[in-house]
Amino acid sequence: MSERTLFRGARVVDPASGRNGVADVLVQDGAIAAVGGEAPSKGATVFGCEGLILAPGLVDLHAHLREPGREDKETVETGSRAAAVGGYTALAAMANTDPVADNTAVIEEVRSLAARAGLCDVLPVGAITKDLAGEEMAELGEMAHAGVRVFSDDGRCVSTSWVLRNALRYAGAFDVVIAEHCEDASLAEGAQMHEGLHSHTLGLAGAPPEAEEIIVFRDLSLARETGGRLHLCHLSAAGSVELVRRAKAAGVGVTAEVTPHHLVFTDEDLVNYDTNYKVNPPLRTPEDRDALRAAVADGTIDAIATDHAPHAVEEKEAEFDQSPPGTIGLETALAAVLTHLVEPGILSLPRAIEAMSTAPARILGAPGQGGPIEPGRPANLAVFDPAVAWVVEPPFASKSRNSAFLGMTLRGKVIHTMYRGDLVVADGKAQR
Amino acid sequence: MRKHLLSINDVSAEDVVRILDTAESFREVGTRVIKKVPALRGRTVVNLFYENSTRTRISFELAAKRLSADVINFSTSGSSVVKGESLKDTALTLQAMGADAIVIRHSSSGSPYTLTKWVRGSVLNAGDGTHEHPTQALLDLYTIREKVGRFEGLRAAIVGDVLHSRVARSLSFGLVKMGADVTLVGPPTLIPPDAPAWGVQVSHDIDGVLPKLDVCYMLRVQRERQRQQYFPSVREYSRLFGLTRERVGMLPEGCLIMHPGPMNRGVEIESDVADLPQAVIEEQVTNGIAVRMSLLYLMLGGSGERWGDE
Amino acid sequence: MKSGRLLDAGEIHRAVTRIAHEILERNKGAGSLVLVGISARGDDLARRLADEIERIEGAKPSVGVLDITFYRDDIGMRAEAPEIHETRIDFDITGKSVVLVDDVLFTGRTIRAAMDALVDFGRPTSMLLAVLVDRGHRELPIRADFVGKNVPTRKDESVRVALEEVDGEDAVYVEEPGPAERRVGREKNE
Numbered sequence: 001m002s003e004r005t006l007f008r009g010a011r012v013v014d015p016a017s018g019r020n021g022v023a024d025v026l027v028q029d030g031a032i033a034a035v036g037g038e039a040p041s042k043g044a045t046v047f048g049c050e051g052l053i054l055a056p057g058l059v060d061l062h063a064h065l066r067e068p069g070r071e072d073k074e075t076v077e078t079g080s081r082a083a084a085v086g087g088y089t090a091l092a093a094m095a096n097t098d099p100v101a102d103n104t105a106v107i108e109e110v111r112s113l114a115a116r117a118g119l120c121d122v123l124p125v126g127a128i129t130k131d132l133a134g135e136e137m138a139e140l141g142e143m144a145h146a147g148v149r150v151f152s153d154d155g156r157c158v159s160t161s162w163v164l165r166n167a168l169r170y171a172g173a174f175d176v177v178i179a180e181h182c183e184d185a186s187l188a189e190g191a192q193m194h195e196g197l198h199s200h201t202l203g204l205a206g207a208p209p210e211a212e213e214i215i216v217f218r219d220l221s222l223a224r225e226t227g228g229r230l231h232l233c234h235l236s237a238a239g240s241v242e243l244v245r246r247a248k249a250a251g252v253g254v255t256a257e258v259t260p261h262h263l264v265f266t267d268e269d270l271v272n273y274d275t276n277y278k279v280n281p282p283l284r285t286p287e288d289r290d291a292l293r294a295a296v297a298d299g300t301i302d303a304i305a306t307d308h309a310p311h312a313v314e315e316k317e318a319e320f321d322q323s324p325p326g327t328i329g330l331e332t333a334l335a336a337v338l339t340h341l342v343e344p345g346i347l348s349l350p351r352a353i354e355a356m357s358t359a360p361a362r363i364l365g366a367p368g369q370g371g372p373i374e375p376g377r378p379a380n381l382a383v384f385d386p387a388v389a390w391v392v393e394p395p396f397a398s399k400s401r402n403s404a405f406l407g408m409t410l411r412g413k414v415i416h417t418m419y420r421g422d423l424v425v426a427d428g429k430a431q432r
Numbered sequence: 433m434r435k436h437l438l439s440i441n442d443v444s445a446e447d448v449v450r451i452l453d454t455a456e457s458f459r460e461v462g463t464r465v466i467k468k469v470p471a472l473r474g475r476t477v478v479n480l481f482y483e484n485s486t487r488t489r490i491s492f493e494l495a496a497k498r499l500s501a502d503v504i505n506f507s508t509s510g511s512s513v514v515k516g517e518s519l520k521d522t523a524l525t526l527q528a529m530g531a532d533a534i535v536i537r538h539s540s541s542g543s544p545y546t547l548t549k550w551v552r553g554s555v556l557n558a559g560d561g562t563h564e565h566p567t568q569a570l571l572d573l574y575t576i577r578e579k580v581g582r583f584e585g586l587r588a589a590i591v592g593d594v595l596h597s598r599v600a601r602s603l604s605f606g607l608v609k610m611g612a613d614v615t616l617v618g619p620p621t622l623i624p625p626d627a628p629a630w631g632v633q634v635s636h637d638i639d640g641v642l643p644k645l646d647v648c649y650m651l652r653v654q655r656e657r658q659r660q661q662y663f664p665s666v667r668e669y670s671r672l673f674g675l676t677r678e679r680v681g682m683l684p685e686g687c688l689i690m691h692p693g694p695m696n697r698g699v700e701i702e703s704d705v706a707d708l709p710q711a712v713i714e715e716q717v718t719n720g721i722a723v724r725m726s727l728l729y730l731m732l733g734g735s736g737e738r739w740g741d742e
Numbered sequence: 743m744k745s746g747r748l749l750d751a752g753e754i755h756r757a758v759t760r761i762a763h764e765i766l767e768r769n770k771g772a773g774s775l776v777l778v779g780i781s782a783r784g785d786d787l788a789r790r791l792a793d794e795i796e797r798i799e800g801a802k803p804s805v806g807v808l809d810i811t812f813y814r815d816d817i818g819m820r821a822e823a824p825e826i827h828e829t830r831i832d833f834d835i836t837g838k839s840v841v842l843v844d845d846v847l848f849t850g851r852t853i854r855a856a857m858d859a860l861v862d863f864g865r866p867t868s869m870l871l872a873v874l875v876d877r878g879h880r881e882l883p884i885r886a887d888f889v890g891k892n893v894p895t896r897k898d899e900s901v902r903v904a905l906e907e908v909d910g911e912d913a914v915y916v917e918e919p920g921p922a923e924r925r926v927g928r929e930k931n932e
Contacts, residue, residue, distance in 0.1 A: 200624035203541035203563030203598060273542030317520050319540035321561070433822060457809070457826045466862040469812035733823025 003421065004028045006041050010049035010383060014056060015354035016371030025054060027379040030421030035373055049383055052415060055353045056371035057089025057120075057380035059360040061179075061257050062154070062233060062305035063330060065122070068109060069098025074310040074399045076110060080119035082308070082330040082398040084424045087382035087414040090121035090361065090369045091308075091330070095132070096155035102127035102138035104146045119424050119432075121380075123364055128153045128167050128178060134160055137167055144174035149365040152179035154233055157215055159185050164219065168228030177255075177363060179231040182215035182240070183207075183281065192321055194236075194267040194282040202270065204320065209237035209288065212281055216240045220247040223254055231363060232256040234307050236281035238291030245300045255363050257305040258292050260336040261327055261404045265289075273320045276404045279309075280325040293346050296355055303360045304352075306333045310400030327404040331396055336405060338386055338412035349386075357382075368420070383416040397430055433730045436555045438544045440566040440602045445609050452574050455719070455726035461498065462722060472499035475732055478531040480522070480547075481507040481558070482538040487693065487717065488558055488568075492535045495724035501732075504529065519543060523550040532732055536560070541598075554731045562596045568692055569602035571723040572649070573610065575716050579688055580646055583610035589641050591617040591673060592651030592700050593662070595624055599692045600651055604632050615641055618673055621662045638673050642682040649690045650675050653700045666699055675701045680708065688712055748893055748901070751912035754874070757890030758787070761872050762794035764888050769839055774867065775803040776835060779843040780810060780856050781827040786907045787874060788843040806831035808842075813855035836864035841888075845903040847873040850884030875914055877901050 005027040012023045012035065019035075026034040026044065065079035074082075076093070083091050093110055095101035101110065107124045114122030126143040128151045130136045140151055151171065158164040158180065168178055188207040193199050195206025216232060220243055223230035235241060235258050244256050265283045277283060295301040309326025316323055329336075337356065341347040347355070361370020368378035390413055392405040417425035424431055433450075434442050443451065461469055477496035481489050489507065496503045506522070519538075526534055533554040536544050541561030548555050559565040573583070580586060588607055594600040594616050607614045608631040615633045616623050627634050635641050642648065655666060663669045670676075675689070683689070689711040697703040706713060749757070769775050772795055779788030785807040796802035809827040817824065842856055853871060860869065872888035877895045895901060895916060902915045 197624075197626040197629050200595075200626055201601070201630070203561050203601065273545040314518060314520070317518070317546075319519060319538070319546060320542040321540045454826055457829065460829055461812075464863065468862070470858070471812040471814075471817055475818075729826075730823045733817050734821050735819055 004033070004044035005418070005421075005423065006044040006046045007049050007054055007381070007383060007416075008041070008046055010052045010054035012054045012373060013350055013353050014371045014373045015350050015358045016056065017374060019373070020350055025373060025381070027381075027418065027421055030379055032373055032375050032377050032379050034375060047383070047416060051387075052383050052385050053349070054373075054381060054383045055087075056357045056361075056373055057369065057382050057417065057419065058087045058334065058356045059364065059366055059369050060088050060091035060306050060308070060330065060333070061231075061303055061360040061363060063091045063093060063308040064096065064310065064326070065093045065110070066310055067097065067113065068106065072399070073312050076113035076122060077117040077119070078397065078399045079308070079310075079330070080114060080117045080122060081430050082328070082396065084119045084417045084419065085397040085414060085430055086330040086332070087334050087384055087417055088120055088330060089380035089382070089417065089419045090123065090364070090366045092123045092125050092150055092364055094154050095125045095127040095152060100127050100131050101125065102130050102132070104142055107143060107146055107148060118419075118422070119430075120419055121366060121369065123150070123366060124148060125154075125179070126151045128158055129163060132156050134158050134163060137163070137170065140167070140171055140176070141174060144176050148176070150177045150179055150231070152181065152233065154179065154181040157181050157183040157185065161218060161222070165222045165226060168222055168226040168230065172226065172228050177229045177231045179233050180215070180219050181233045182212045182219065182235075184211045184214045187211035187214070191282065192278065193270055194284045196267060196285060198267045198270060202273070207282060209239050209284060212237050213239040213243065216243050220244070220252055220254060223247075224250070224252045227253065230254045234259050234262065234281060234305070235292065235301065236262050236284050236288060238288045241291045241295040241300055245295070248300065255302045256300070257303045257360075258296060258301050259307045260304060260329060260333045263289065263293055263296070263304070264336055264340045265404060275316045275318075275320055275323040276327060276402055276406055278320065278323055278325045279307075279327055279404070293341065296341070297347055297351065302355070303363060304333065304337060304355045305360065306330055308398075310398055311402045313401060316402045327402055328396070328398050328400055329403070331398065332392055332403060332405045332410060334382075334384060334414065335390070335410035335412035339410045342386075343411065379418050379421045381416070381418040382414060384412060384414045386412050388413040433734060435731070436544070436548055437566055437727060437731065438548070438555065438557045439564045440569050440606045440609070442566070445611075448570070448573065448606065448610060451570055451723070451726050451730060452577055454730060455574055455722040458498075458725040458729070459719070459722040461725070468498050468500060470500045471729055472496070472501040472732055475501040475532040476504065476530050477501045477533045477535065477728065478504045478506060478526050478529070480526065480534055480536045481505075482536075483559065484508070485537055485559070488537065488720075491717070491720040492558065492724055495721050495728055498721070499725055499728055501532075501728070504531070519546060520550055523547055527551050527553075533728060556727065556731070559598055561598065563598050564602045565598040566602045566606075567720075567724055567727060568599050569606040570727070571716060571720045572603055572690060572692070573606055574719045574723050575690070575712055576647055576688065578719070579712060583607065583612050586612040586646050587644055588612050588647040588649060589615045589617050589645050590649045590651060591638060591675070593622045593653045593657055594618055594627070594651065595622045595662075596654075596657070597651050603649065604630055608632060617641055619663050619669070622657070638679070639682065642679055643684065645683060645687050647688045647690060648675065648683060650700050652692065652694065652696055655696070655699065670699055674699065675705055677702055677705055680705055683710075686710070690716060693717070745902075745915045745917040747913055747915055748875070749891060749914040753891070754912045754914070757874060758790050759794055761888045761890060762791050762798060765791070765841055765870075765872065766795060766799055768870070768887070772799045772801040772803055774837065774839045775841065776806065776833060776838045777803050777841050777843055778806040778808050778831065778835075778856075778860065780852060781807050781829075783903055783905055783908060784844040786905050787845060791841075791843060791872065804833045806833065808856060808859055810852060810855040810859055813859045815851060815855065831863055834864055835860065835866045838866050840866040840869045842869060842871045843873070844871070845874045845905075846901050847871070847876045847884070847886050847889075848879055848901070850880045850882040853884045854882050874903060875901060
């Protein structure tokens with residue numbers, strides 16, 4: 001007997017097809033069967049979705065699942081569950097695991113762990129250089145043949161310019177993306193936060209925005225020269241945004257992402273030395289934040305990506321300068337964007353969904369993700385209530401608790417997440 | 433009075449006056465035969481010193497004992513602080529011992545703030561990384577008030593490595609709070625560019641500043657900063673910014689020369705300058721006990737939250 | 743808040759004079775005599791007594807000021823730490839006959855604290871207590887040796903002493919309790 005699910009009466013926001021209005025969505029045998037009007041409900045499980053939004057499942061370009069190596073902080077399974085709870089049906093898992101994902105063995109392991117969990121697509125990212133050391137190229141071709149579409153040394157920056165140039169050129173043979181964490185090592189050395197009045201008042205070493213902008217400029221120049229596909233991770237500075245805008249206007253093949261926390265918080269939030277705000281790149285000034293927001297709105301920044309970075313409780317409870325940087329984000333990303341960007345009118349809802357689903361799916365080359373929600377396409381869907389208010393507090397689906405949004409009230413809650421036809425989250429709860 | 437003293441910005445100008453006035457009374461106690469009063473009898477004060485500092489720790493220890501409090505010393509120079517034990521675990525142990533106040537000195541900026549999350553007692557910052565050293569600032573304010581008599585319009589210069597100095601931060605904020613005119617002096621690499629937002633002026637020309645001063649406060653400049661390339665050589669630094677005998681001659685009569693100690697004789701201050709009468713460095717130490725007694729009394733003498741009382 | 747006057751300026755002056763005579767009589771002269779007034783107002787009274795003793799006897803005893811805040815038994819019970827006033831005792835009290843001087847004697851706790859403070863300064867030969875007003879309601883076994891006036895009061899009333907030096911007039915008032923008044927500074931009447 002075929003499995004049929006009907007989502008009735010939701011407002012379907014699907015940037016890939018341009019649809020933005022109330023429609024019924026019928027799912028059968030893992031694929032979209034019908035969209036629009038009023039679909040027949042015979043034999044189907046019906047979910048009344050009046051007042052809710054139905055969107056293509058969100059796609060995260062940037063998450064750290066910590067497995068293999070630091071399963072105490074997160075595993076592929078718990079990370080996938082956190083993603084599903086947050087409305088994500090696909091994510092890219094960064095390569096800075098232990099051992100590093102610089103070979104097909106680790107890639108395959110992550111893939112099979114994800115398949116076993118069966119909660120979302122996990123697309124493993126391969127390292128650009130062996131062991132993330134920034135010296136020798138990893139076997140990009142071999143990993144590309146194994147299906148890897150994005151390479152990144154994230155966590156680290158490829159500091160030697162000719163290594164990056166080489167990688168961009170070599171990768172041109174495989175239609176893959178080189179994603180860079182832009183950070184000049186000497187300028188950012190020892191930095192705990194953004195360098196400015198607040199870092200000086202708090203007595204913490206800071207990294208100036210130039211630490212990011214210099215590498216952004218370098219990488220854009222190399223991307224232009226080599227014709228390679230470049231993606232810039234978690235931008236934090238207004239200067240970086242400006243450089244990307246100009247490069248895009250000049251036709252350089254670059255895409256960029258920003259995190260929800262960089263769109264919400266600033267360096268002033270660190271006044272009490274709360275390590276949940278210690279992130280890399282650091283939270284910068286209100287001007288930087290406004291420039292990032294405008295860049296998402298006008299498309300200069302293509303996507304919003306979480307940079308979900310779980311850390312153990314005792315690590316985040318240590319002294320500020322001993323604490324590792326990072327915040328979890330899969331479970332709060334949608335609500336944070338809805339509350340702080342869509343509600344105040346900085347982003348339209350379709351643009352927000354595009355930045356969190358359609359565009360990342362395109363950049364990643366993620367099959368069957370990001371919409372369009374059309375008959376025949378795999379049923380990767382997120383249904384959410386944009387008005388429900390909730391307080392960000394444990395327990396989380398993630399193994400870790402280091403959230404920059406801890407204690408905040410956000411509006412927007414995922415009600416159902418459907419992954420390839422399988423309802424992995426129903427009524428706000430993970431089903432397994 | 434606030435429950436914790438983590439930054440000089442935790443106290444208002446009125447609070448500062450109250451702290452200094454109360455310190456006067458405690459200075460008087462220091463002149464009695466029995467230099468002890470029972471005011472904080474039954475309270476426990478813990479000195480948690482992750483950084484070596486005999487001078488400051490003894491000052492706090494004496495202050496607490498003269499108030500009849502019980503004192504526990506945890507310091508890394510002894511073996512009490514277990515290497516590798518997290519700050520949180522140490523804090524929970526102190527909590528279990530019934531610490532009413534914890535005086536913490538630590539090399540990580542912000543660690544006193546972190547400590548307040550796990551203890552119920554009052555936390556006093558005795559110096560955290562390059563952030564602040566509020567009790568030092570208060571005792572310096574006490575010395576200044578005693579010698580000069582006022583803060584309003586007082587012309588003070590703080591000279592040296594401001595960037596890495598917690599004393600410079602606390603003292604600048606404190607002096608500005610009390611209405612003084614503060615100028616930070618040093619090479620551009622050692623003064624935060626946004627310092628004017630603190631309400632101070634900045635100068636890289638010490639000779640231009642000296643003739644118009646009431647207080648000349650010299651900061652310690654570590655030779656390590658030369659290795660980190662904040663200035664090319666110790667010789668050049670002392671030539672451009674050191675307080676030499678000659679420069680002392682440029683100071684107005686009655687101008688105070690101060691230094692938080694310990695001094696790097698020959699770097700920021702010439703050896704025989706430190707021994708001049710207008711250098712009040714010794715008295716800064718004596719006043720420290722009275723000011724710390726004042727702080728402990730004001731912070732623990734109120735009902736606040738007392739360990740053991742639920 | 744109702745108030746009534748217990749003593750006027752004239753009665754206060756006569757009380758001071760009488761106490762001065764009584765002290766001299768008890769001490770058999772002014773030898774080894776020192777006065778320690780409990781601030782605030784006890785010290786002003788002590789100074790007046792010293793002047794009076796000088797007028798009578800021709801010798802003026804040393805006068806010291808004692809703030810007993812550090813010795814209070816209620817530190818940590820109020821929201822803020824109690825405010826501290828001046829202490830100045832420039833002479834040695836060992837071997838001396840000390841007369842403690844205070845304006846109002848009530849529960850006796852202030853005097854208990856004063857005695858504990860004084861023994862930290864030295865070892866007097868004897869200690870006597872002179873007060874302007876004894877209003878009863880002792881909570882400790884303390885009694886005054888010299889009393890200006892015995893005034894029975896209700897426990898919830900308050901007795902306020904005004905002295906020329908501090909308040910611009912000489913008078914003693916008793917006041918009905920008002921709704922939760924906050925008293926700043928040392929609460930002496932306890």
